[in-house]
Amino acid sequence: MENNNIQMSPQTMQFVDAIKTCIGKYVDFNGRASRAEFWWFFLATFIVGCIPFVNFLSILLVVPYLAVSWRRMHDIGKGGGWWFINFIPVIGFIWFIVLAAKQGEPNANRFGDAPLK
Numbered sequence: 081m082e083n084n085n086i087q088m089s090p091q092t093m094q095f096v097d098a099i100k101t102c103i104g105k106y107v108d109f110n111g112r113a114s115r116a117e118f119w120w121f122f123l124a125t126f127i128v129g130c131i132p133f134v135n136f137l138s139i140l141l142v143v144p145y146l147a148v149s150w151r152r153m154h155d156i157g158k159g160g161g162w163w164f165i166n167f168i169p170v171i172g173f174i175w176f177i178v179l180a181a182k183q184g185e186p187n188a189n190r191f192g193d194a195p196l197k
Contacts, residue, residue: 092197093114098120098124101117102117103144108151111151111192112191114195115181116197118151118152119180146163154189154192155184155194156184162179
């Protein structure tokens with residue numbers, strides 16, 4: 081039986097595309113990152129961090145994670161410096177997650193054109 085409740089746009093970024101984009105923009109703090117791009121990369125870094133004997137790769141993913149987080153803040157119209165809210169214990173991390181989950185601005189903003197969904 082087909083489930084018609086979930087509709088994905090043909091422009092929705094998929095897991096592999098998000099990983100390629102984030103690794104390709106390793107140190108690019110300019111532009112915008114969609115929710116899908118951020119959350120897929122977040123999932124990938126979480127999985128890598130949980131795998132024994134491979135979690136040392138997490139160190140290599142710190143800069144791309146910071147860059148995609150920075151671009152995610154740009155997508156919602158905030159400066160990338162909002163990422164530093166993570167340093168406030170518990171409340172800051174929760175607030176960052178709320179911001180990262182927020183829908184991006186649909187049109188171009190001061191940080192660039194709207195990314196793929």
